[in-house]
Amino acid sequence: MIKTLYVPCDSSAISLGADRVAAAILHEAQQRGIRVNLIRNGSRGMFWLEPLVEVDTAQGRIAYGPVQTKDVASLFDADFTNGGDHALSLGLTEELEYLKRQQRLTFARIGITDPVCLDSYIAHNGYQGLNNALNMAQADIVKAVTDSGLRGRGGAAFPTGIKWNTVLNTPSEQKYIICNADEGDSGTFSDRMVMEGDPFVLIEGMTIAGLAVGASQGYIYLRVEYPHAHKALTTAIDKAYAAGYLGDSVLGSGKAFHLEVRLGAGAYVCGEETSLMESLEGKRGLVRFKPPLPAIKGLFGQPTVVNNVISLASVPIILDKGGDYYRDFGMGRSRGTLPIQLAGNLKRGGLVELAFGLTLRELLYDFGGGSATGRPIKAVQVGGPLGAYLPESQFDTPLDYESFAAIWAVVGHGGVVAFDDTADMAELARYSMEFCAIESCGKCTPCRIGSTRGMELMDDIIAGNDLSKNVPLLRSLCDTLLNGSLCALGGMTPYPVLSALNHFPQDFGVEA
Amino acid sequence: MTDTSTMLSTVQAIATALKDKPGALLPILHGVQDTLGYIPADSVPVIAKALNLSRAEVHGVISFYHYFRETPPGKQIIQLCRAESCQSMGSKHLEAHVKAKLGIDFHETTVDGAFSLEPVYCLGNCACSPALQIGTDIYGRVSPELFDELIANTEAAA
Ligand SMILES: Cc1cc2nc3c(=O)[nH]c(=O)nc-3n(C[C@H](O)[C@H](O)[C@H](O)COP(=O)(O)O)c2cc1C
Ligand code: SF4
Ligand code: FES
Numbered sequence: 001m002i003k004t005l006y007v008p009c010d011s012s013a014i015s016l017g018a019d020r021v022a023a024a025i026l027h028e029a030q031q032r033g034i035r036v037n038l039i040r041n042g043s044r045g046m047f048w049l050e051p052l053v054e055v056d057t058a059q060g061r062i063a064y065g066p067v068q069t070k071d072v073a074s075l076f077d078a079d080f081t082n083g084g085d086h087a088l089s090l091g092l093t094e095e096l097e098y099l100k101r102q103q104r105l106t107f108a109r110i111g112i113t114d115p116v117c118l119d120s121y122i123a124h125n126g127y128q129g130l131n132n133a134l135n136m137a138q139a140d141i142v143k144a145v146t147d148s149g150l151r152g153r154g155g156a157a158f159p160t161g162i163k164w165n166t167v168l169n170t171p172s173e174q175k176y177i178i179c180n181a182d183e184g185d186s187g188t189f190s191d192r193m194v195m196e197g198d199p200f201v202l203i204e205g206m207t208i209a210g211l212a213v214g215a216s217q218g219y220i221y222l223r224v225e226y227p228h229a230h231k232a233l234t235t236a237i238d239k240a241y242a243a244g245y246l247g248d249s250v251l252g253s254g255k256a257f258h259l260e261v262r263l264g265a266g267a268y269v270c271g272e273e274t275s276l277m278e279s280l281e282g283k284r285g286l287v288r289f290k291p292p293l294p295a296i297k298g299l300f301g302q303p304t305v306v307n308n309v310i311s312l313a314s315v316p317i318i319l320d321k322g323g324d325y326y327r328d329f330g331m332g333r334s335r336g337t338l339p340i341q342l343a344g345n346l347k348r349g350g351l352v353e354l355a356f357g358l359t360l361r362e363l364l365y366d367f368g369g370g371s372a373t374g375r376p377i378k379a380v381q382v383g384g385p386l387g388a389y390l391p392e393s394q395f396d397t398p399l400d401y402e403s404f405a406a407i408w409a410v411v412g413h414g415g416v417v418a419f420d421d422t423a424d425m426a427e428l429a430r431y432s433m434e435f436c437a438i439e440s441c442g443k444c445t446p447c448r449i450g451s452t453r454g455m456e457l458m459d460d461i462i463a464g465n466d467l468s469k470n471v472p473l474l475r476s477l478c479d480t481l482l483n484g485s486l487c488a489l490g491g492m493t494p495y496p497v498l499s500a501l502n503h504f505p506q507d508f509g510v511e512a
Numbered sequence: 513m514t515d516t517s518t519m520l521s522t523v524q525a526i527a528t529a530l531k532d533k534p535g536a537l538l539p540i541l542h543g544v545q546d547t548l549g550y551i552p553a554d555s556v557p558v559i560a561k562a563l564n565l566s567r568a569e570v571h572g573v574i575s576f577y578h579y580f581r582e583t584p585p586g587k588q589i590i591q592l593c594r595a596e597s598c599q600s601m602g603s604k605h606l607e608a609h610v611k612a613k614l615g616i617d618f619h620e621t622t623v624d625g626a627f628s629l630e631p632v633y634c635l636g637n638c639a640c641s642p643a644l645q646i647g648t649d650i651y652g653r654v655s656p657e658l659f660d661e662l663i664a665n666t667e668a669a670a
């Protein structure tokens with residue numbers, strides 16, 4: 001009998017040796033005359049266990065990990081292809097606490113299927129949302145998304161249905177759907193995991209968006225740092241065209257939807273939607289003034305939907321199961337689930353998709369297992385490089401847009417980066433200013449000049465120079481950035497800087 | 513043909529193939545850099561002409577984006593992540609080690625032309641920090657010892 005095995009093709013798994021492990025398994029199987037069907041799946045998102053090898057058994061999939069090439073021979077000795085016991089055996093994958101406690105809607109298939117196999121996508125409920133959408137009026141598709149309560153997962157948390165409605169109601173010969181796959185935030189990788197682990201779900205979500213608003217062309221603006229995602233997307237797009245899911249007449253509906261991947265070039269600011277459109281138009285990524293809104297005058301001056309990968313990848317299940325189904329998860333005005341990314345100094349870093357409402361403490365300790373170094377967790381940065389640093393006293397805040405806003409913090413794209421007590425918050429504040437200076441598009445003075453000035457001030461503060469003058473100067477500079485910046489790069493750099501200063505004044509050499 | 517004229521005809525071919533795409537400049541610049549390893553100054557007029565832009569406009573775009581380079585890289589480009597998650601797991605220590613080991617700073621190339629070192633702001637490998645990439649190969653939980661091993665393997669393979 002042929003044994004079915006799984007070794008992830010996710011780039012984090014590869015970064016820990018998954019390709020070598022896959023090769024070693026094939027080699028060893030051949031040596032021993034065992035016939036195997038080795039599938040490269042996406043990652044389950046438990047990165048402390050990667051490379052995580054799974055085998056199909058009558059009881060279900062059994063996991064082994066973390067597997068290195070040196071373990072492969074002993075795994076075969078233990079008859080792992082039949083689920084045999086081994087020091088690395090973790091039991092049934094689905095029974096692992098970390099996974100079992102999650103509510104995977106957007107990530108339902110990731111780690112389970114072969115990401116670029118269309119048949120497997122369809123066998124696991126793929127394209128049911130599109131099938132429904134094809135039989136719905138445009139306004140009803142938009143209504144389902146509005147009813148779901150989905151808010152943009154790229155950072156600003158704007159209601160997706162409202163954005164789509166504006167584009168639907170702005171007449172034009174040509175409209176566009178742009179997927180923002182620039183994922184520049186440190187501590188985030190959920191977009192990457194979707195594109196590498198289930199690219200069809202993004203393609204389906206964009207196709208539904210196109211039908212909903214009447215856009216026949218989509219672009220995925222992908223950061224160049226993601227070569228594996230690029231390959232998975234282009235492979236999946238080719239297959240979707242070949243099978244009639246993309247093209248001049250989507251599944252014979254007479255409605256066209258075309259899709260193309262475009263690569264960014266290492267500019268963080270190009271994740272900002274108007275800068276992204278400038279870049280797609282072949283220009284420098286200078287942020288545009290708003291209004292006009294992209295929904296009215298966007299790419300090449302046409303009405304354009306710009307949505308994050310996770311926002312768009314959440315659309316198929318909404319159209320499959322209904323807006324209510326999705327809305328029933330979550331708390332307050334944060335509806336549905338959020339794929340949370342646990343990163344930095346944590347024992348069990350990974351992807352945790354859950355309804356909004358879990359506290360940071362539960363995430364850091366119940367899921368994350370505390371710090372990787374075994375030292376106390378001192379601070380957590382949530383929401384990427386423009387997100388605030390939270391001290392232990394705020395770890396009981398539930399993950400919810402409004403609860404975070406109330407403590408002057410942001411959920412953003414859902415990245416959670418933990419730091420142990422060796423972290424120097426003044427150095428991190430300096431880095432925030434430096435990052436702003438490096439990535440500033442240069443359009444407004446506070447951001448362009450202020451960030452460099454902020455770095456110099458932080459250098460002085462770190463050196464202990466004239467704190468009674470320099471700390472107030474830093475605060476007033478942050479005020480200028482907050483109020484005088486065109487976009488959130490300049491406008492939110494004060495979040496990490498001031499939160500570090502306010503919560504950890506001792507690191508800046510000042511009294512609490 | 514001289515090296516320059518080969519280069520120019522390569523650039524011309526890339527520009528001709530892509531120039532009719534909407535917003536063609538970035539795809540063309542990627543095409544050139546993928547093929548030649550960088551975007552030579554001499555290629556700018558060719559690209560500008562194909563797209564009906566001024567040289568200054570093309571140059572302005574090249575210089576805006578960190579990824580595009582105007583000088584030839586070493587045989588391998590090492591991209592070391594400087595962002596927060598990697599900092600939380602000791603990337604500054606790793607960075608100091610890498611710079612000392614290679615004898616270069618960011619944006620420089622070793623004298624033997626083997627490696628160029630570039631900073632990168634997140635590789636999406638933040639659950640396995642600190643991370644770096646050598647060429648297109650990504651690595652996670654990179655210790656100074658692992659880095660030395662990777663470099664030795666790369667050199668042996670070269
Ligand atoms: C400096 C900056 C960088 C951003 N980077 C990203 C990004 O990488 N990905 C993303 O989806 N949104 C990013 N955004 C937010 C986008 O401007 C925009 O709000 C988002 O793409 C809209 O999609 P959504 O409504 O689905 O979230 C960024 C914003 C700013 C100001
Ligand atoms: S705040 Fe900075 S990045 Fe944003 S528009 Fe102004 S200069 Fe550009
Ligand atoms: S912060 Fe280094 S890989 Fe994300």
